[in-house]
Amino acid sequence: MFxxxxxxxxxxxxxxxxxxxxSLASIGVLVCCLVLMGSAILVSLNLNYAMKWLENQNVVxxxxxxxxxxxxxxxxxxxVEKMILSIDNVDPSSLEYVSKTEGYDALMKRFDxxxxxxxxxxxxxxxxxxxxxxxxxxxSRSRYDVTIKQxxxxxxxxxxxxxxEYAQKLEKMNETVSVVGVWIxxxxxxxxxxxxxxxxxxxxxxxxxEITIMKSVGxxxxxxxxxxxxxxxxxxVTAGLISFGLVSYIYSAATSAIYQVMTTGALPYSKIFLWxxxxxxxxxxxxxxxxxxVSIGKYLKNDGGVVxx
Amino acid sequence: xxxxxxxxxTYDNGTKALRDxxxxxxxxxxxxxxxxxxxxxxxLLKILMREETPNSxxxxxxxxxxxxxxxxxxxxxxxxxxxxxxxFRLIPNMTVFDNVAFAxxxxxxxxxxxxxxxxxxxxxxxxxxxxxxxxxxxxGGEQQRVGLARALINNPALIIADEPTGNxxxxxxxxxxxxxxxxxxxxxxxxxxxxxxHALVRKFRRRIIEIQNGELVADSGPEVDYYV
Numbered sequence: 202m203f204x205x206x207x208x209x210x211x212x213x214x215x216x217x218x219x220x221x222x223x224s225l226a227s228i229g230v231l232v233c234c235l236v237l238m239g240s241a242i243l244v245s246l247n248l249n250y251a252m253k254w255l256e257n258q259n260v261v262x263x264x265x266x267x268x269x270x271x272x273x274x275x276x277x278x279x280x281v282e283k284m285i286l287s288i289d290n291v292d293p294s295s296l297e298y299v300s301k302t303e304g305y306d307a308l309m310k311r312f313d314x315x316x317x318x319x320x321x322x323x324x325x326x327x328x329x330x331x332x333x334x335x336x337x338x339x340x341s342r343s344r345y346d347v348t349i350k351q352x353x354x355x356x357x358x359x360x361x362x363x364x365x366e367y368a369q370k371l372e373k374m375n376e377t378v379s380v381v382g383v384w385i386x387x388x389x390x391x392x393x394x395x396x397x398x399x400x401x402x403x404x405x406x407x408x409x410x411e412i413t414i415m416k417s418v419g420x421x422x423x424x425x426x427x428x429x430x431x432x433x434x435x436x437x438v439t440a441g442l443i444s445f446g447l448v449s450y451i452y453s454a455a456t457s458a459i460y461q462v463m464t465t466g467a468l469p470y471s472k473i474f475l476w477x478x479x480x481x482x483x484x485x486x487x488x489x490x491x492x493x494x495v496s497i498g499k500y501l502k503n504d505g506g507v508v509x510x
Numbered sequence: 511x512x513x514x515x516x517x518x519x520t521y522d523n524g525t526k527a528l529r530d531x532x533x534x535x536x537x538x539x540x541x542x543x544x545x546x547x548x549x550x551x552x553x554l555l556k557i558l559m560r561e562e563t564p565n566s567x568x569x570x571x572x573x574x575x576x577x578x579x580x581x582x583x584x585x586x587x588x589x590x591x592x593x594x595x596x597x598f599r600l601i602p603n604m605t606v607f608d609n610v611a612f613a614x615x616x617x618x619x620x621x622x623x624x625x626x627x628x629x630x631x632x633x634x635x636x637x638x639x640x641x642x643x644x645x646x647x648x649x650g651g652e653q654q655r656v657g658l659a660r661a662l663i664n665n666p667a668l669i670i671a672d673e674p675t676g677n678x679x680x681x682x683x684x685x686x687x688x689x690x691x692x693x694x695x696x697x698x699x700x701x702x703x704x705x706x707x708h709a710l711v712r713k714f715r716r717r718i719i720e721i722q723n724g725e726l727v728a729d730s731g732p733e734v735d736y737y738v
Binding site: 205208410411413414415416417418419420421422424 | 559582585586587588589591593599600601602612613615616617618660664
């Protein structure tokens, strides 16, 4: 049986080569499909990752009114801190003062000071308000929102910046990406199945005589099917590997860009590449195998086609 | 060996191909099947190959009742037959060796067994020196001998030849039928040969079955061996 297996695999690869133009077309379409699918999934995964990261941050920036910080203010830092800590959900140990210069430095770290845009802004070291970084004891949604409201109501507070707001925005984005992604991928999957089916049909047409002879000498359905299955799977594997390479390249390029603008960062490539590879190979193999089985199935049901035609 | 009992076959388009056909061929016989075109000879062969099934009646080949044969058992049944075709049915991009090996490979034979047996059978049909040739490099007679080698490779108990001399020049035709004749005599292989060529039929003097309009019109009966 092993002899046969080797023979049948070789036959399948030979078919693929003999039909290289159509094989190439199949691979191309399948690659498009897989790359888009992979990208959509990766974007979605990363948005989820960012959401989780933001939610787990549990850091709320409480920006103070400019008047509070000036020297003629009626409030001292102690007064302000007492007011913030009067809200019982605020974790006292987390309270941390961020002066406007510290805030500015932190911001500047993420941008290139020599950048043209930054230069054109001139000196902006004074525009940021003083702030407090705080964490909450109870993070449950209802409690969280109430605490934010309480902070905002404080006389000294200019505004409260919380991460959950971003998280929700990301969630909306994630939904959009998912919906659009599913449609595009679905459509492309149909197209690529169609093309693979046709490629195999073409091979079958070319090898009609061979199949007829195979049947007349007593080849089982599986013996006839195997080379076509191998051809489909080979197309799928090739497309999977190409897609994996492409997406890996795009992802590495994209994540290094993301690091510059988003503190959350992206899912590290080392954590996902194995899954990515398996997913691409799996999707490629399944669609290739399905394409070939569908196209040959009808033909094999017929017992005839041996004598005379 | 082969038994047809009251076989009827009507195609979907209304053509009545076989009408109440009954015949019996014993093991080791050599039978010519003659009849004008459209007489039902092809249908007879298709039923024997289990490409078609009769509307009614019973066909038994080699103790296999064809009406009860399941789809997945058909290949195994076909392996017990050797087929020779008028148009040779050789695969053009395979060498003579591979064409013959192919029929063995299908049965799951090992490469070792193939390497051993194919040259033996090729020698038997006198094509040892052509093993590496492609079909289009051979004459019609040679191509048909490759076809014969392929039919022989799995040691079938029954060889069915569908006008094997139709595309072969007369001198070679004689040679092909003579080969079938030898196989029949030496191995006891049952042979069923459909043909138009009355000259050959007369020359070899084996059992003759004639079919007209799907009916058996003449049967010379169990063969009277004129050779011995």
